[in-house]
Amino acid sequence: MTLVCTGCSLLCDDLVLDDEGHVLGACSHGYRRLKLARSGPRLKSPRLGYRRVDPDRAVRELVRALRSSRRVLVYGLERASDEALRLAVDLAERLNGLLDTRPTLTPRLAWGKVSKHLVTLDEAREEADAVLMVCASPADSYLRLASKFLVFPKGWRIPEGRESRVVAVMDVRRTPAMRMANYRMATLEPWRLLEALRARVEGRPARPPRGVSMRELMMLASDLASSRMTVVALGLDGVREPGALVDEAVGLVEALKDRGVKAGVIPLSETPTGMGLVRELASLGDPRRPLNPGGGEAPPSLAEALGMVDAVLVVASDPVSHLPLALSRRLASRRLVVLDDHETMTSRLASLVVPVAVLGVEEGGQATRTDGVSMRLSVVGEPPEGVLRLADLLEQLVEEV
Amino acid sequence: MEIYGLLPRTNCGKCGTTCLGFAVKLLQGKARLEDCPLLSQPEYAANLEALRRILPKPSEHPVELVDPERCTGCGNCVVACPANVALEPETATGATPRSTEVIFRVRDGRVELLNPDKCRRNPPWNLQCRVCEDYCYAGVVRVR
Numbered sequence: 001m002t003l004v005c006t007g008c009s010l011l012c013d014d015l016v017l018d019d020e021g022h023v024l025g026a027c028s029h030g031y032r033r034l035k036l037a038r039s040g041p042r043l044k045s046p047r048l049g050y051r052r053v054d055p056d057r058a059v060r061e062l063v064r065a066l067r068s069s070r071r072v073l074v075y076g077l078e079r080a081s082d083e084a085l086r087l088a089v090d091l092a093e094r095l096n097g098l099l100d101t102r103p104t105l106t107p108r109l110a111w112g113k114v115s116k117h118l119v120t121l122d123e124a125r126e127e128a129d130a131v132l133m134v135c136a137s138p139a140d141s142y143l144r145l146a147s148k149f150l151v152f153p154k155g156w157r158i159p160e161g162r163e164s165r166v167v168a169v170m171d172v173r174r175t176p177a178m179r180m181a182n183y184r185m186a187t188l189e190p191w192r193l194l195e196a197l198r199a200r201v202e203g204r205p206a207r208p209p210r211g212v213s214m215r216e217l218m219m220l221a222s223d224l225a226s227s228r229m230t231v232v233a234l235g236l237d238g239v240r241e242p243g244a245l246v247d248e249a250v251g252l253v254e255a256l257k258d259r260g261v262k263a264g265v266i267p268l269s270e271t272p273t274g275m276g277l278v279r280e281l282a283s284l285g286d287p288r289r290p291l292n293p294g295g296g297e298a299p300p301s302l303a304e305a306l307g308m309v310d311a312v313l314v315v316a317s318d319p320v321s322h323l324p325l326a327l328s329r330r331l332a333s334r335r336l337v338v339l340d341d342h343e344t345m346t347s348r349l350a351s352l353v354v355p356v357a358v359l360g361v362e363e364g365g366q367a368t369r370t371d372g373v374s375m376r377l378s379v380v381g382e383p384p385e386g387v388l389r390l391a392d393l394l395e396q397l398v399e400e401v
Numbered sequence: 402m403e404i405y406g407l408l409p410r411t412n413c414g415k416c417g418t419t420c421l422g423f424a425v426k427l428l429q430g431k432a433r434l435e436d437c438p439l440l441s442q443p444e445y446a447a448n449l450e451a452l453r454r455i456l457p458k459p460s461e462h463p464v465e466l467v468d469p470e471r472c473t474g475c476g477n478c479v480v481a482c483p484a485n486v487a488l489e490p491e492t493a494t495g496a497t498p499r500s501t502e503v504i505f506r507v508r509d510g511r512v513e514l515l516n517p518d519k520c521r522r523n524p525p526w527n528l529q530c531r532v533c534e535d536y537c538y539a540g541v542v543r544v545r
Contacts, residue, residue, distance in 0.1 A: 025497030031510030
């Protein structure tokens with residue numbers, strides 16, 4: 001049986017579940033998600049405070065908590081189908097609430113600038129003979145990015161696979177991914193490197209930032225300018241100036257296009273379904289700000305949004321682990337309700353925890369890959385008794401609130 | 402230091418380095434005991450025996466997995482290996498190989514070395530290929 005993986009935002013669609021229950025093709029991140037569904041550690045029973053309660057009571061308490069709150073922030077949706085995302089927006093609207101997600105999500109920060117330069121991973125595999133991985137950490141985060149899409153596979157116009165491509169890996173530190181690169185560029189100012197590359201592509205003089213030699217800069221600029229297609233796989237991991245990095249990446253792509261090189265950007269989402277959420281937010285307003293689906297002005301930041309609510313419904317996310325301490329404290333001081341498939345730092349602080357099915361294993365639907373391509377998720381089994389699918393639970397909440 | 406203690410420690414240089422350097426290379430699998438001409442002499446027979454006991458046994462195949470639990474399942478070796486691609490052509494496009502005839506396959510989140518005898522470093526090809534080792538993020542795949 002073929003599966004679509006939900007271990008990261010690549011949503012690899014070629015996993016195979018054999019008759020003995022082994023999984024072929026899944027990297028360690030993907031395998032961990034599949035194992036979660038089978039053997040844990042997952043949430044199986046709802047919890048009210050420290051007491052386990054039955055699922056029906058949990059849903060009643062959930063509805064009561066949402067109705068009795070002055071204003072609710074729906075937060076997260078990092079592992080949610082497109083259907084669940086739309087239901088979450090609907091729910092936030094009915095509650096006259098707000099909706100937000102991880103502030104540092106790359107597609108979110110980059111959306112306004114990169115949306116007209118997006119290319120798909122499949123297109124890159126088939127045609128890109130020059131690849132820049134910018135602060136992307138493929139060896140840690142997007143494990144199959146190189147082997148399935150951007151570096152090793154052969155494509156329609158890439159007959160020799162790796163040998164047909166120029167690969168540059170640039171990051172703020174030396175990374176294991178640099179092993180596969182022609183250009184290995186570690187610099188604390190990657191945006192300056194992109195700025196210098198752009199200048200060279202445009203025929204202007206430029207100096208490289210510290211950590212990169214002039215020779216490397218000149219050679220890489222020449223390779224990019226003479227490529228058929230250049231793709232920038234953009235991450236913002238560890239970057240001090242994410243806005244500047246996005247600007248310079250887009251500037252480089254535009255400069256290459258002016259020279260007749262096909263070029264594009266793939267913003268790498270740190271969460272499996274982050275791109276889907278960003279597109280949903282972008283269709284309703286500025287995706288960089290929390291959403292106020294009921295109309296009216298949206299708060300400018302998560303900090304402001306938390307100041308406007310007295311309850312937070314955390315859906316498939318662990319904000320306490322990724323937010324700065326001050327924001328985590330503020331979030332935890334609100335009435336906290338969590339819907340998730342496994343125990344997290346946030347769920348340990350919640351007053352009510354309701355388990356949901358594992359996406360891509362027990363819950364299907366459509367989901368959006370990091371390059372914006374829609375994928376049909378697979379279902380290989382039923383969730384444990386009493387555990388609802390997220391989309392079904394959100395639909396029930398929309399009806400009852 | 403245990404390995405170094407069993408070597409002749411004359412620093413004659415015939416192995417291409419000092420005795421300490423040779424000890425490090427032995428441990429890394431980058432040198433063989435036979436590379437030291439002094440060890441084959443009778444006065445070092447007991448040392449040679451002890452070294453053979455404590456050094457890791459070299460693999461009989463040209464490629465091996467070292468600390469396979471560190472593998473992240475990235476699949477670089479699967480797609481980069483030209484022999485793998487020849488054995489299951491769809492692998493060339495980045496797809497997961499399904500057969501057990503390939504050399505490398507990722508199963509349950511980690512690489513499996515199924516058929517190292519098909520590696521083209523072996524006869525009759527005798528190629529100096531080491532792409533699997535070169536592109537392994539975790540340093541798990543090693544070429545002897």
